[in-house]
Amino acid sequence: MEMKKLALVMATIAALGLAGCNDGDDGVAGTPGADGANGNNGTDGRDFTAVNQWYLAGQSTVAKAAESTISDPAGKAKNVILFVGDGMGVSTLTAARIFEGQQQGKSGEENRLSFETFPYSGLVKTYSSNQQTPDSAPTMSAIVTGAKTKDGMLSITDDAVRGDCASGQGHEMVSALALAEMAGMSTGVVSTARLTHATPAATYAHSVERNWEADSNMPAAAITAGCTDIASQLIDFPYGDGIEVALGGGRTYFMPNTENDPEYGSAGRRNDGRDLTSEWTSKHAGSSYVWNLDQFMSVDLATTKHLLGLFENSHMQYEADRSDDSAGEPSLAQMTSRALDMLKQNDKGYFLMVEGGRIDHAHHAGNAARALEDTVALSEAVRVAMEKAGPDTLILVTADHSHVFTIAGYPVRGNPILGLVRSVDENGEAAKTLSVDANGMPYTTLGYANGPGFGFGSSPVNMASARPDLNLYDVTDVDYRQEATVPLGSETHAGEDVAVYAMGPGAQLVTGSVEQNMLFHVMNYAADLEARAEANQP
Numbered sequence: 001m002e003m004k005k006l007a008l009v010m011a012t013i014a015a016l017g018l019a020g021c022n023d024g025d026d027g028v029a030g031t032p033g034a035d036g037a038n039g040n041n042g043t044d045g046r047d048f049t050a051v052n053q054w055y056l057a058g059q060s061t062v063a064k065a066a067e068s069t070i071s072d073p074a075g076k077a078k079n080v081i082l083f084v085g086d087g088m089g090v091s092t093l094t095a096a097r098i099f100e101g102q103q104q105g106k107s108g109e110e111n112r113l114s115f116e117t118f119p120y121s122g123l124v125k126t127y128s129s130n131q132q133t134p135d136s137a138p139t140m141s142a143i144v145t146g147a148k149t150k151d152g153m154l155s156i157t158d159d160a161v162r163g164d165c166a167s168g169q170g171h172e173m174v175s176a177l178a179l180a181e182m183a184g185m186s187t188g189v190v191s192t193a194r195l196t197h198a199t200p201a202a203t204y205a206h207s208v209e210r211n212w213e214a215d216s217n218m219p220a221a222a223i224t225a226g227c228t229d230i231a232s233q234l235i236d237f238p239y240g241d242g243i244e245v246a247l248g249g250g251r252t253y254f255m256p257n258t259e260n261d262p263e264y265g266s267a268g269r270r271n272d273g274r275d276l277t278s279e280w281t282s283k284h285a286g287s288s289y290v291w292n293l294d295q296f297m298s299v300d301l302a303t304t305k306h307l308l309g310l311f312e313n314s315h316m317q318y319e320a321d322r323s324d325d326s327a328g329e330p331s332l333a334q335m336t337s338r339a340l341d342m343l344k345q346n347d348k349g350y351f352l353m354v355e356g357g358r359i360d361h362a363h364h365a366g367n368a369a370r371a372l373e374d375t376v377a378l379s380e381a382v383r384v385a386m387e388k389a390g391p392d393t394l395i396l397v398t399a400d401h402s403h404v405f406t407i408a409g410y411p412v413r414g415n416p417i418l419g420l421v422r423s424v425d426e427n428g429e430a431a432k433t434l435s436v437d438a439n440g441m442p443y444t445t446l447g448y449a450n451g452p453g454f455g456f457g458s459s460p461v462n463m464a465s466a467r468p469d470l471n472l473y474d475v476t477d478v479d480y481r482q483e484a485t486v487p488l489g490s491e492t493h494a495g496e497d498v499a500v501y502a503m504g505p506g507a508q509l510v511t512g513s514v515e516q517n518m519l520f521h522v523m524n525y526a527a528d529l530e531a532r533a534e535a536n537q538p
């Protein structure tokens with residue numbers, strides 16, 4: 001079977017090679033054309049390989065793809081790293097790529113985010129079992145358990161009812177992270193959101209309600225019925241020897257209400273009196289708990305076997321604001337780097353999930369600048385993983401869902417991505433003046449179909465029916481909120497497909513348009529998680 005597949009691949013490459021030698025118009029070897037280009041012309045003298053940078057770049061991409069082998073047996077991947085940009089739709093990728101390129105002094109469109117160089121990619125259908133446009137709970141549950149479920153529920157099957165504790169009991173789905181622990185691998189969860197927020201939570205917790213982050217967020221009836229809060233499930237994680245690395249925000253969800261936050265003085269959110277951070281250090285030998293940048297960077301990774309880092313009372317800062325944080329916070333790339341240094345020490349391999357959690361929040365606020373900066377920060381974290389992870393590691397980069405975020409108008413190449421639209425004139429040269437709407441008013445390239453809309457600060461400006469005169473504002477300011485067509489307090493998710501990028505053993509399985517829950521099966525096949533977990537049971 002293996003040989004047969006390989007033979008087919010060889011035949012395909014040979015056929016491509018043959019076509020490459022020809023001119024492409026009549027299927028026989030070409031002779032030099034009238035324009036003097038090198039031998040790639042048909043007998044009719046027309047040159048089908050006329051050379052410019054676009055053509056050559058496309059040609060070399062295909063040549064590289066043709067060199068790659070496409071067959072990996074199950075279990076070829078020792079390690080798996082799953083990156084999730086929360087709310088990182090395709091328009092966010094395009095805008096962030098341009099944003100990053102322009103920060104480097106280039107026109108931007110030609111730039112590529114780190115993971116856009118991965119050899120395989122595809123599109124992912126994100127609907128949940130009961131909504132066309134999903135939230136992060138069922139989408140991440142699908143990615144890490146292999147089955148779609150209802151909105152609001154974390155790694156519980158679709159036959160449960162949201163918020164009904166009893167309906168979820170006995171319907172828990174095993175996650176890829178749990179399988180990895182059962183297999184004796186090391187595991188990690190890293191996010192810039194609260195560790196108890198839907199995306200990271202789906203990797204380690206089961207809940208019929210994503211908002212049950214601390215016990216104080218739960219109805220008494222659910223507690224009486226035997227359901228537990230999400231923060232406690234991270235500490236009480238029953239598989240293997242527990243999660244090795246957990247880094248993110250959400251500190252007060254782990255603290256009793258009798259204690260005050262060390263950075264802000266706000267009270268803990270736990271009514272049950274548990275101090276989960278001290279439980280973490282007493283439960284695991286060789287463990288530590290840190291809550292600021294200095295402590296985090298001082299952790300001795302050679303001796304620390306279990307590391308819990310909680311860097312904010314709620315979500316961590318946006319990348320755009322991180323340098324202003326009073327206690328100091330690590331970047332997503334720094335968290336990824338140190339997590340990998342710890343996890344790599346296990347000969348049996350590791351599973352690491354890294355979430356850029358706040359791309360989503362900036363979009364909900366209608367604030368493109370922060371969403372793009374956080375997307376670039378995720379790209380940097382992936383770059384670290386590409387450098388640190390060996391060829392035995394499957395890396396997936398995807399999003400849970402999209403946002404109603406658009407890149408519109410006909411701006412000239414290199415126009416500032418956060419700026420007002422300036423188009424080209426009738427000769428295709430940069431226009432002298434800004435493009436304007438039907439009322440003669442300029443507009444931004446980036447916008448939202450709904451949300452709080454135009455303004456600065458936290459309170460939206462009531463636009464009534466007229467558009468604001470954007471000539472009067474700095475639309476590239478980090479606090480600027482792009483206009484929105486339908487006024488809503490919070491911008492919404494979008495229902496179209498998101499992208500997935502893959503490299504490493506098993507990456508070839510990521511292709512075409514797939515259901516979101518298929519991504520679990522790619523990871524499970526590539527790293528043989530179920531079989532390894534089974535084989536490791538006493």
Ligand SMILES: [Zn+2]
Nearest residue numbers: 186240241242
């Ligand atoms: Zn472990």
